Amino acid sequence: MPLSTALSFVAVGACWGCTTPFIKDGTSSKLEPDTQQQPTTNENNRLGKLFGPLRSLASVKAAIPFLLNQSGSTLFYYLLSSQDVSTAVPVCNALSLVFTAATAMALGEKVDRPLRTVSGIVLALMGLAVCVASKAQLLTLVP
Numbered sequence: 001m002p003l004s005t006a007l008s009f010v011a012v013g014a015c016w017g018c019t020t021p022f023i024k025d026g027t028s029s030k031l032e033p034d035t036q037q038q039p040t041t042n043e044n045n046r047l048g049k050l051f052g053p054l055r056s057l058a059s060v061k062a063a064i065p066f067l068l069n070q071s072g073s074t075l076f077y078y079l080l081s082s083q084d085v086s087t088a089v090p091v092c093n094a095l096s097l098v099f100t101a102a103t104a105m106a107l108g109e110k111v112d113r114p115l116r117t118v119s120g121i122v123l124a125l126m127g128l129a130v131c132v133a134s135k136a137q138l139l140t141l142v143p
Helices: 003-031 042-056 060-080 085-106 114-141
Strands: none
Touching: 003 060, 003 085, 060 085, 085 114
16 A cells, blocks of 8 residues: 555544544534423424524534535545555544544543553454555555
């Protein structure tokens, strides 16, 4: 696998994983119900339930990480045009999980079982190594 492809996979995983805790943080305060609001009609309440989560993405705190996340998706679809799907999908998803856990821990989010989280990161990276190594071995066996 060329270095540029590997770095592209890492970039996708980073865009997806590093932005997830920021999106969660940016939208969590907006999704809590406002208890001081005036009572609304039944029609307004239905619209609020439908468009409430979308309204939370309008804040800058959530919109910027969301746009970075979507740029990772754009890069991912570009990679799919030139890379094998059976390599790109597991690599990007595993890296996304690793980056999400690492970013959440770096931001100081409370982790209930840190040993389990770290072992999950290690196992994901080991599975990633097995996946990439098996693909490399298959490519050398095919004439």
